[in-house]
Amino acid sequence: SAFLRRLWRGDASPRMLHPRLQKAMRAYLSANKHGVRFRGRRAAGRSRAELLCALRGRVRVRTLDGTEPPFSALGWRALVPAVPLGQLHPRGLRSCAVVTSAGAILNSSLGEEIDSHDAVLRFNSAPTRGYEKDVGNKTTVRIINSQILTNPSHHFIDNSLYKDVILVAWDPAPYSANLNLWYQKPDYNLFTPYVQYRRRNPEQPFYILHPKFIWQLWDIIQENTEEKIQPNPPSSGFIGILLMMTLCREVHVYEYIPSVRQTELCHYHELYRDAACTLGAYHPLLYEKLLVQRLNTGARGDLRRKGKVVLPGLRAARC
Numbered sequence: 001s002a003f004l005r006r007l008w009r010g011d012a013s014p015r016m017l018h019p020r021l022q023k024a025m026r027a028y029l030s031a032n033k034h035g036v037r038f039r040g041r042r043a044a045g046r047s048r049a050e051l052l053c054a055l056r057g058r059v060r061v062r063t064l065d066g067t068e069p070p071f072s073a074l075g076w077r078a079l080v081p082a083v084p085l086g087q088l089h090p091r092g093l094r095s096c097a098v099v100t101s102a103g104a105i106l107n108s109s110l111g112e113e114i115d116s117h118d119a120v121l122r123f124n125s126a127p128t129r130g131y132e133k134d135v136g137n138k139t140t141v142r143i144i145n146s147q148i149l150t151n152p153s154h155h156f157i158d159n160s161l162y163k164d165v166i167l168v169a170w171d172p173a174p175y176s177a178n179l180n181l182w183y184q185k186p187d188y189n190l191f192t193p194y195v196q197y198r199r200r201n202p203e204q205p206f207y208i209l210h211p212k213f214i215w216q217l218w219d220i221i222q223e224n225t226e227e228k229i230q231p232n233p234p235s236s237g238f239i240g241i242l243l244m245m246t247l248c249r250e251v252h253v254y255e256y257i258p259s260v261r262q263t264e265l266c267h268y269h270e271l272y273r274d275a276a277c278t279l280g281a282y283h284p285l286l287y288e289k290l291l292v293q294r295l296n297t298g299a300r301g302d303l304r305r306k307g308k309v310v311l312p313g314l315r316a317a318r319c
């Protein structure tokens with residue numbers, strides 16, 4: 001489609017989206033449910049090298065470490081993993097894959113290529129069993145939102161999907177990142193199941209992202225976008241991409257920017273159809289994708305045919 005070609009080139013605009021999506025975006029802008037107040041300065045028009053250096057200078061992965069209230073008084077220092085997320089692979093990983101859950105990955109035959117990476121990141125409840133040919137079967141890290149921990153349908157506590165992997169959970173907190181407010185009123189109460197899971201599986205690396213990290217990523221998207229973006233946290237996809245850019249020398253992202261297989265099918269493992277899954281309504285997803293497109297160092301043909309973007313790791317960036 002014309003829209004897709006413009007997204008591949010990096011000049012797509014939300015004004016090209018279905019009026020229903022545009023209306024939803026406007027509603028989120030005026031609701032400003034998380035109390036966002038952007039205080040940064042716009043820096044649109046950065047080159048790829050400038051963008052990369054801005055990211056390297058700013059992006060600091062942070063997880064709850066139990067040193068701040070209210071968690072300090074709740075004994076979370078002893079509850080969280082002793083080894084920080086950034087030090088699980090002290091020398092860094094070489095090549096990593098980020099596999100989004102988009103329906104467009106069906107019939108891609110990317111499974112073998114995905115599994116050839118040193119580490120593979122997947123999202124939420126996305127399965128591999130039955131889809132190996134298209135998505136592979138290796139999982140190193142799984143990013144899960146707070147609904148996965150709290151919605152009984154996911155059987156979080158005993159589902160094997162969440163075992164033998166590094167787990168990274170997150171929940172939308174207020175933009176102020178006031179941990180007391182967040183603890184009292186999370187979007188979904190992930191704290192109770194987190195404590196329960198940590199006690200049962202103390203050896204498994206399992207972290208909760210610090211709200212400051214989530215909103216720092218939001219600030220970076222807004223800073224590099226001329227328009228006002230939705231005042232809601234970035235998608236798990238964007239969070240995962242930036243996490244892997246800090247851990248890996250090279251990151252291959254699959255079906256984030258859609259290939260020619262683009263479809264309204266939300267997830268490859270469900271029948272639900274909604275264009276908002278790919279283009280965004282709640283999350284500033286289209287703006288995230290435009291930013292990632294600007295960082296792409298991969299081949300144009302790989303973007304169209306595989307839906308693949310190749311990003312350099314932040315450690316290697318020469319600034």
Ligand code: C5P
Nearest residue numbers: 100101102123124235236237266277278
């Ligand atoms: O829907 P879910 O958040 O589990 O999907 C994981 C991530 O994959 C999303 O946060 C989004 O970044 C990406 N995604 C996408 N297009 C889709 C479905 C998911 O870009 N159709």
